[in-house]
Amino acid sequence: MNVIPIRSSCSIRVTVNGRPVELDVRPEALLLDVLRDRLQLKGAKRSCDMQVCGACTVLLDGAPVSACTFLAVEADGREIVTVEGLGTEERLDPLQEAFIDHAAVQCGFCTAGMLLTAKALLAEDPAPTRQRVVHYLRGNLCRCTGYRKIVEAILACAHER
Amino acid sequence: MLRPFALYRPSTVGEAAEVLVREGPDAALYAGGTEVLLILKEGLLRVRSLVDVKRIPGLDEIRRDDGHLSIGATATHRALERAPAVHAHCPIVAGVARHVANIRVRTIGTVGGNLAFADPHSDLATLFLAFDGVVRLASPSGERDLPLAEFVRGPYETARRDDEILAAVRLAPWPAGTAGAYVKFGVHERPTLGVAVALMRGAGGDAVTDARLAVGCVGPRPQRLPEAEARVRGWSLADLARHAGEVAALAARDVDAVGDLHGSAEYKREMTRVFVQRILLVAGARAAGRDPHERYPHTVIV
Numbered sequence: 001m002n003v004i005p006i007r008s009s010c011s012i013r014v015t016v017n018g019r020p021v022e023l024d025v026r027p028e029a030l031l032l033d034v035l036r037d038r039l040q041l042k043g044a045k046r047s048c049d050m051q052v053c054g055a056c057t058v059l060l061d062g063a064p065v066s067a068c069t070f071l072a073v074e075a076d077g078r079e080i081v082t083v084e085g086l087g088t089e090e091r092l093d094p095l096q097e098a099f100i101d102h103a104a105v106q107c108g109f110c111t112a113g114m115l116l117t118a119k120a121l122l123a124e125d126p127a128p129t130r131q132r133v134v135h136y137l138r139g140n141l142c143r144c145t146g147y148r149k150i151v152e153a154i155l156a157c158a159h160e161r
Numbered sequence: 162m163l164r165p166f167a168l169y170r171p172s173t174v175g176e177a178a179e180v181l182v183r184e185g186p187d188a189a190l191y192a193g194g195t196e197v198l199l200i201l202k203e204g205l206l207r208v209r210s211l212v213d214v215k216r217i218p219g220l221d222e223i224r225r226d227d228g229h230l231s232i233g234a235t236a237t238h239r240a241l242e243r244a245p246a247v248h249a250h251c252p253i254v255a256g257v258a259r260h261v262a263n264i265r266v267r268t269i270g271t272v273g274g275n276l277a278f279a280d281p282h283s284d285l286a287t288l289f290l291a292f293d294g295v296v297r298l299a300s301p302s303g304e305r306d307l308p309l310a311e312f313v314r315g316p317y318e319t320a321r322r323d324d325e326i327l328a329a330v331r332l333a334p335w336p337a338g339t340a341g342a343y344v345k346f347g348v349h350e351r352p353t354l355g356v357a358v359a360l361m362r363g364a365g366g367d368a369v370t371d372a373r374l375a376v377g378c379v380g381p382r383p384q385r386l387p388e389a390e391a392r393v394r395g396w397s398l399a400d401l402a403r404h405a406g407e408v409a410a411l412a413a414r415d416v417d418a419v420g421d422l423h424g425s426a427e428y429k430r431e432m433t434r435v436f437v438q439r440i441l442l443v444a445g446a447r448a449a450g451r452d453p454h455e456r457y458p459h460t461v462i463v
Contacts, residue, residue, distance in 0.1 A: 002216070004168040006167040008167075027166055030162075051265055054265065063239075063268045066265045069195060070198075117264065120264070138264075
């Protein structure tokens with residue numbers, strides 16, 4: 001039986017934003033802390049810390065997960081994408097462009113999670129209905145309540161594909 | 162932050178049971194972690210070991226088995242939403258799975274975790290009662306089946322023994338011609354109320370030959386409401402449309418409502434009455450071949 005003893009570390013290999021990374025992590029290490037504190041990727045935020053708000057959303061093999069409530073050891077052998085992995089400084093992801101064009105950002109705290117969730121949705125369904133977008137984003141909260149523009153940005157991006 | 166723990170990753174039920182028996186209350190079962198990691202973070206549960214059951218082969222299978230739909234304990238909500246066997250035999254289950262929590266929880270969270278954690282505010286346990294759900298518990302000495310209604314004893318409490326793991330939940334598909342509906346209501350992350358209804362009818366007949374009504378989230382555990390079910394039996398769809406309020410009143414009388422953060426017992430009893438009536442009318446309309454598009458605030462109808 002595979003066992004990671006208490007207070008021991010185990011080595012994991014993860015692809016983070018396309019880059020292979022090898023890390024020693026303890027069983028209780030949360031993916032969010034590893035990303036933010038060990039890999040200095042600050043895009044995913046800790047907010048509710050209970051999988052409700054979506055601020056810590058990252059993509060695990062393309063599917064959205066809450067990094068705040070996900071053990072880093074579970075990422076072994078898998079692919080993680082954070083908002084830093086969308087586009088580059090010179091060339092943003094089309095979704096990021098659409099968020100800018102539609103002024104879909106207010107304070108910006110939820111934006112990384114919104115973008116990644118939308119990315120997963122569009123990968124699943126390149127031309128979602130408004131209803132589908134709203135349903136898929138149900139677990140991503142924007143306390144500025146700027147939902148309308150976020151949905152419009154995603155729909156615009158979907159239609160442009 | 163999580164306190165330190167050891168992570169065991171058994172590949173058989175026997176290995177899992179060995180750790181669970183040896184560690185007793187110092188160990189907790191772990192699959193998706195969407196429930197157990199939360200209470201560990203809060204310090205509401207303190208354990209020195211987690212036993213990850215995701216590596217036990219076959220535990221995530223969703224398949225038709227001996228006339229039942231068998232849903233493996235480590236199948237995720239997302240898998241439940243998409244599985245062809247679910248769409249073929251219990252399609253409403255796929256529809257409800259699509260509305261559990263949010264997309265991130267559905268990606269990671271498991272059906273077995275949901276049932277074994279026994280949070281009273283759960284959709285699946287309520288819905289599965291309307292399918293006469295039976296849980297299959299596996300231990301080194303073999304398997305035993307237990308009705309879901311007996312498995313869930315109360316909030317966060319089940320009849321699972323220390324040497325057992327939840328292997329699967331088995332649902333009896335509704336007979337052809339059954340009209341079913343599920344409604345959930347709430348403004349919090351977890352539902353405040355869930356009601357599942359099924360109306361069975363004989364071949365070609367208008368009369369309701371059997372009815373199932375399950376209510377959840379409002380009490381310590383989900384429950385069937387036998388007297389309300391009995392009232393519907395033998396009714397025509399016209400009777401149902403006229404007298405749904407009577408059934409709803411019986412449901413409100415019999416439901417074991419308790420107050421919590423979602424509201425007082427009185428409030429939940431009244432919401433039970435309101436939503437049982439609404440969902441009976443939806444199921445009745447579906448039985449009559451109509452597709453009602455009722456909309457209520459903070460409400461999902463499947």
